[in-house]
Amino acid sequence: MRHKLKVLLLIITAVFITVTSSLVNPIKASANTFDVDAEAAILVDEGTGKILFAKNADELLPIASMTKMMTEYLVLEAIDNGEISWDTTTEISDYAYQVSANISSSGIGLIQDKQYTVRQLYEAMAINSDNATTISLAELISGSESEFVRLMNQKAEEMGLPAYEFVNSTGLNNADLVGNHPDGTAADADTLLSAKSTAMLAYNLINDYPESLEFSSQLTSELDGVAYENWNWMLPWEDNNYTQFHVEGVDGLKTGYTSNAGNCFTGTAKRDERRLISVVMNTESRQERFQQTEKLLEYGFGQFESKELYPAGYQLEDKSILNVAKGKEDTVEIESSEAITEVVKSGDEEAYTVQYHIDENLLNDEGELIAPIEKGQTIGTMELVYNGDNTYEYIGENEQIKSVDLITTSAVEKLNWFMLTLGAIGDFFGGIYNTVVDTVTGWF
Structure with missing residues (x-):
């Protein structure tokens, strides 16, 4: 009997919570x-x-x-x-x-x-x-x-x-x-x-x-x-x-x-x-x-409501530093050029994330940007991604994919010809050295 009363009490409590939250x-x-x-x-x-x-x-x-x-x-x-x-x-x-x-x-x-x-x-x-x-x-x-x-x-x-x-x-x-x-x-x-x-x-x-x-x-x-x-x-x-x-x-x-x-x-x-x-x-x-x-x-x-989901200057963790080839600096930071604002349903804010898309035409075979690089240079886009349960469409020519430019935060000068030549010589002899080491190691 006591067990039945306990179950009934739990049911009444659950119904009460549901009704009051709706009210x-x-x-x-x-x-x-x-x-x-x-x-x-x-x-x-x-x-x-x-x-x-x-x-x-x-x-x-x-x-x-x-x-x-x-x-x-x-x-x-x-x-x-x-x-x-x-x-x-x-x-x-x-x-x-x-x-x-x-x-x-x-x-x-x-x-x-x-x-x-x-x-x-x-x-x-x-x-x-x-x-x-x-x-x-x-x-x-x-x-x-x-x-x-x-x-x-x-x-x-x-x-x-x-x-x-x-x-x-x-x-x-x-x-x-x-x-x-x-x-x-x-x-x-x-x-x-x-x-x-x-x-x-x-x-x-x-x-x-x-x-x-x-x-x-x-x-x-x-x-x-x-x-x-x-x-x-x-x-x-x-x-x-x-x-x-x-x-x-x-x-x-x-x-x-x-x-x-x-x-x-x-x-x-x-x-x-x-x-x-x-x-x-x-x-x-x-x-x-x-x-x-x-x-x-x-x-x-x-x-x-219209919300600024990501501010101008936003940097995606672990992805906002790019390697640079032939530059006085080895890396450069990137950030969003402007804020991304979207009309968001209440409670759906966490369903939005962003991802980077770097312009492959600006990269060498090793995936590096090539100097010289200007400050504020556009090197790709940051795209808003919706991962929620709703399905949203847009009328007319409005973009269904929201994105802003990715830009560099600083300039990177190109190395002069002398330093580039030294680097090339180093790469050449380094390649020979590695080949010799690999060959000798193979003998033993």
Whole structure:
């Protein structure tokens, strides 16, 4: 009986410890089972391109008005190239006007036979996700939406997006375009991207054109005397029903909804010097897309931090001294040229090590550096190595292997010709001496 009570006490104690530790740090306790309620999702550290979380991130799915991020990019590129300016004006075509008047698609309502500036159209597109103003910008840049779609897919290829199919400038289903869907696309086609491609598009937009965030963070604007609001409820709203969805640091980026795509959102937030990019696709409701985005952002900011793992001047023990040939010094020390900083998950710091890679072209057959050697001369690289249990990928052209240069800490002059000659003579006679000794030893 006493043995059974002792076992029961041990079980109760173990359960108590497990439960209380989870209560003390519930995020850490569930870190390995983190998930979001969306068909696909991704979370990326913008500074490094490191993917911190991914769910079904490679599958092509409809992205609705998140498509407009590519239209924004191409408009800003055209401005940057001097093809148009913010003050360039254009009228509204019959096609854009028909879309504007269609109650089923979001829109402010445009006036024909009126000149609108690029700034007016861009604001309505970026802030209110207006479809007609988006089409008008596409037609201004390319002459037709069909030609603009060709540019969209061309730019996607240039960006290296892994999975994409742009069929119009807005993200509407082609069936909603009043019979004017772009040439070469199906009458009921959707623009399709993967969550990873969507994050890469956002990454390129805010890195190449950071002014895009000035528009995406704007709460309201107006056109033709009609006030309109930003669909992003995570911005710092005051005194309305959206306040409950605000998350610190959010300043963009693009919402989306169609019956095929469901509720989608590409979000971005910056805290201190770190910026994260998130994508959720096909959530159950408008509210849910922001709630799941909040979950992603808090996970990224709470569970990961940017850390200097190895400082500049770091020397790997027992490997930071190299032999030198033909120099006034026999050895030279080496060190890292700069610090290695990485976005690290909490508790994963010890999983990172470094290794040296010396440039073999600088070594002789004996593995020695050859004098003369300059101070600060690059002789190889120091590479960061991750030995943990997680698997991390990176978006775009960001380096998955982090490395810095290895440099010499001092100069080594080359021996003059006289000393080199003496050394050569010594090597010659030393070789003869060794040969004689070996031969005589062999006799006996």
